Structures are given as C-alpha cells and as structure tokens.
Amino acid sequence: xxxxxxxxxxxxxxxxxxxxxxxxxxxxxxxxxxxxxxxxxxxxxxxxxxxxxxxxxxxxxxxxxxxxxxxxxxxxxxxxxxxxxxxxxxxxxxxxxxxxxxxxxxxxxxxxxxxxxxxxxxxxxxxxxxxxxxxxxxxxxxxxxxxxxxxxxxxxxxxxxxxxxxxxxxxxxxxxxxxxxxxxxxxxxxxxxxxxxxxxxxxxxxxxxxxxxxxxxxxxxxxxxxxxxxxxxxxxxxxxxxxxxxxxxxxxxxxxxxxxxxxxxxxxxxxxxxxxxxxxxxxxxxxxxxxxxxxxxxxxxxxxxxxxxxxxxxxxxxxxxxxxxxxxxxxxxxxxxxxxxxxxxxxxxxxxxxxxxxxxxxxxxxxxxxxxxxxxxxxxxxxxxxx
Numbered sequence: 001x002x003x004x005x006x007x008x009x010x011x012x013x014x015x016x017x018x019x020x021x022x023x024x025x026x027x028x029x030x031x032x033x034x035x036x037x038x039x040x041x042x043x044x045x046x047x048x049x050x051x052x053x054x055x056x057x058x059x060x061x062x063x064x065x066x067x068x069x070x071x072x073x074x075x076x077x078x079x080x081x082x083x084x085x086x087x088x089x090x091x092x093x094x095x096x097x098x099x100x101x102x103x104x105x106x107x108x109x110x111x112x113x114x115x116x117x118x119x120x121x122x123x124x125x126x127x128x129x130x131x132x133x134x135x136x137x138x139x140x141x142x143x144x145x146x147x148x149x150x151x152x153x154x155x156x157x158x159x160x161x162x163x164x165x166x167x168x169x170x171x172x173x174x175x176x177x178x179x180x181x182x183x184x185x186x187x188x189x190x191x192x193x194x195x196x197x198x199x200x201x202x203x204x205x206x207x208x209x210x211x212x213x214x215x216x217x218x219x220x221x222x223x224x225x226x227x228x229x230x231x232x233x234x235x236x237x238x239x240x241x242x243x244x245x246x247x248x249x250x251x252x253x254x255x256x257x258x259x260x261x262x263x264x265x266x267x268x269x270x271x272x273x274x275x276x277x278x279x280x281x282x283x284x285x286x287x288x289x290x291x292x293x294x295x296x297x298x299x300x301x302x303x304x305x306x307x308x309x310x311x312x313x314x315x316x317x318x319x320x321x322x323x324x325x326x327x328x329x330x331x332x333x334x335x336x337x338x339x340x341x342x343x344x345x346x347x348x349x350x351x352x353x354x355x356x357x358x359x360x361x362x363x364x365x366x367x368x369x370x371x372x373x374x375x376x377x378x379x380x381x382x383x384x385x386x387x
Contacts, residue, residue: 044206133273
C-alpha cells in the first residue's frame with residue numbers, strides 16, 4: 001500500500017520499477033537457465049556491466065534529489081560515491097587475509113610493499129561486514145553534513161557552491177593519491193577475493209550483486225519519492241524556486257538544505273559501495289571532478305527534477321559510453337558533448353520531457369516532477385508561520 005501511494009501520480013516511476021523488475025528476472029533467468037551457446041543467453045560479463053549501470057543510475061537519482069528538487073548543482077557527488085566505494089574496498093581488502101602476494105594475514109599487499117608495520121587505526125573494524133556497511137553510510141553522510149553545515153550556514157549558493165563542491169572532490173582526489181594516506185595511493189584497492197565468504201569470480205555472486213544493485217536502485221527511488229511527496233519535498237521545491245521567500249516566511253532553509261543534501265550523499269555512497277565489488281577496483285580517479293560532471297550530464301539529459309528521468313539518462317549515456325569507447329574511442333567525448341548541447345537547446349526538460357504533454361508550458365514554480373498532476377508547488381502553498 002505504501003509503494004502504491006508513493007507511485008499514485010508517478011506514471012514514469014511505475015513504468016521504471018516494473019521494467020526494472022522484469023529485466024532483472026529476465027537477466028537472471030537467461031544467465032542461469034539458458035545454455036551459453038543460446039542467442040538469448042546473457043553472459044556474466046553483461047550481468048556485471050548491467051549491475052554497474054544500475055549503480056550509476058542510483059548515483060543519478062541522488063544527484064537529481066539535490067539538484068532537481070533542491071536546486072543545489074553539486075559537482076562533487078563523485079566524492080561521496082568514491083568514499084562509499086573505499087569503505088567497501090577496505091572491507092574486501094581485509095577479507096583477502098594471507099591470500100595476498102606477500103601472504104601477510106593482517107596487512108594488505110600495498111602496506112607490506114611500503115614497509116608499514118601495523119594496520120592503521122582507521123582500518124580497524126573493516127574485517128566485519130556490518131561495520132563496513134555503517135561506514136558506507138556514515139562517512140559520505142558526515143562529510144556532506146559538515147560541508148553543508150558550513151556552506152549553507154554561510155549562505156553560499158549558485159555557481160559559488162558548485163565550484164566549492166568541485167574543489168572538495170578535487171582535494172580528496174589529491175589526498176587519496178598520496179601513499180601515506182593508507183588507501184593504496186595511485187593504485188587504490190584491488191585484487192579482491194570474496195564478499196561474505198562468496199567468491200567474487202563466481203557467476204552466482206555476480207548475479208547476487210546485480211540483484212542487490214537493482215534492489216538498491218528501487219529502494220533509493222522510492223525513498224526519494226517519499227521525500228519529494230512529503231512536506232519536506234514541497235518546501236525543498238519552494239527553496240529551489242525562491243529561497244528568499246521561503247526564508248522570509250519563517251522556514252529554516254539551512255536545516256532543510258542540510259537534511260536533503262546529506263541524504264543525497266548517503267545514497268551516492270551506497271551506489272559506490274555496490275559498484276566496487278562489481279568492477280573489482282577503487283582508486284583515486286573515482287574522485288575526479290569529471291565523474292561528478294558526468295553525473296550531472298546524465299540527469300540533465302534524462303530530465304532534471306523527475307527522478308525516473310535521471311535513471312533513464314544514466315542508463316542511456318553509459319550504454320552509449322560503452323558502445324562508443326569500444327567502437328570509436330576517440331569520438332566518445334565529442335558524442336557526449338554533442339548530446340548535452342542538443343538536449344540543452346532542444347529538450348530543456350530532458351528526454352522524458354518528450355512524453356510530458358505539458359512539457360512545452362514553462363513554469364518557474366515547478367519542474368515536471370514524475371508525472372505528478374497535483375498542481376504547482378510554490379511558496380504560496382506553504383504555511384505562513386515559522387517552523
């Protein structure tokens with residue numbers, strides 16, 4: 001009943017989740033039940049690639065929550081994604097034990113190579129899965145909370161906030177490249193063996209990670225829908241459209257921004273944690289500002305302020321990236337740039353705007369939000385009292 005109510009006015013979301021369920025079942029059935037020489041057989045490599053796409057889609061949903069509904073153009077969500085990935089990578093490294101190149105049961109290979117004598121204190125506890133999962137949520141969340149508290153309290157907005165978020169992820173990238181940080185330096189964390197006792201090379205484990213990614217995407221989408229449908233979501237949209245008016249009628253804008261931004265960062269961390277065991281590596285390049293910019297491009301192409309449009313954009317762009325980097329590697333960046341420019345000029349509401357009957361009716365008060373036909377959200381709809 002809860003899911004039904006969340007998707008009551010969200011035709012795009014219903015289509016998305018139904019397609020996600022059907023595709024997940026079809027992929028698992030095809031991989032497990034059909035022989036490898038069958039035309040319809042989905043190889044494990046493709047399963048892993050699809051799982052990676054789903055992680056990117058969850059990251060896009062996180063970006064859309066902050067940008068599409070709150071108006072915060074974050075160019076640093078790649079940092080939260082990478083931090084979640086590093087937390088998972090540290091757990092996976094601790095599971096290697098004495099099976100590493102140097103056979104040290106406590107220290108990862110890169111620490112032995114660098115003559116570290118003992119495990120750093122911040123690696124303690126990562127031999128336990130539950131602890132690592134807490135860190136996946138806590139580390140990106142705490143960073144977003146600290147950053148947001150300082151930035152929103154100082155009323156930094158617009159392009160200045162975007163630049164600061166980009167500087168944050170670039171600073172983290174430079175820090176993680178340093179060997180003395182204890183995170184593998186330039187090479188990062190890799191050579192993972194298993195997760196929860198299951199071999200990462202086994203087809204069944206790859207399928208399990210794909211299913212976990214699909215569930216995480218569906219859960220993340222529903223969580224964001226519950227936020228956008230709530231009073232918090234309505235106030236967030238009002239802040240996006242007219243922050244000063246919301247502030248003047250008594251709302252604590254900083255607290256609302258902080259709550260939504262932190263939740264968005266946590267979702268990005270979960271996406272990163274699911275991404276790492278599927279690709280088999282996490283290194284400082286994941287902090288690259290270009291990755292954060294790409295995530296924004298996914299949302300813009302799919303449809304900002306729609307959630308399901310963010311998923312569509314992430315899946316289409318990353319499929320195109322896989323195709324172009326294999327067929328015409330030198331043309332990929334030109335193709336991405338051309339797509340972004342064309343969508344900006346001719347589809348300002350993204351691909352999903354093509355299927356919105358009122359997409360040609362501009363409205364400052366509201367972006368198209370998931371097919372919701374409940375009318376525009378403005379500060380006039382908010383209670384005229386302090387909160």
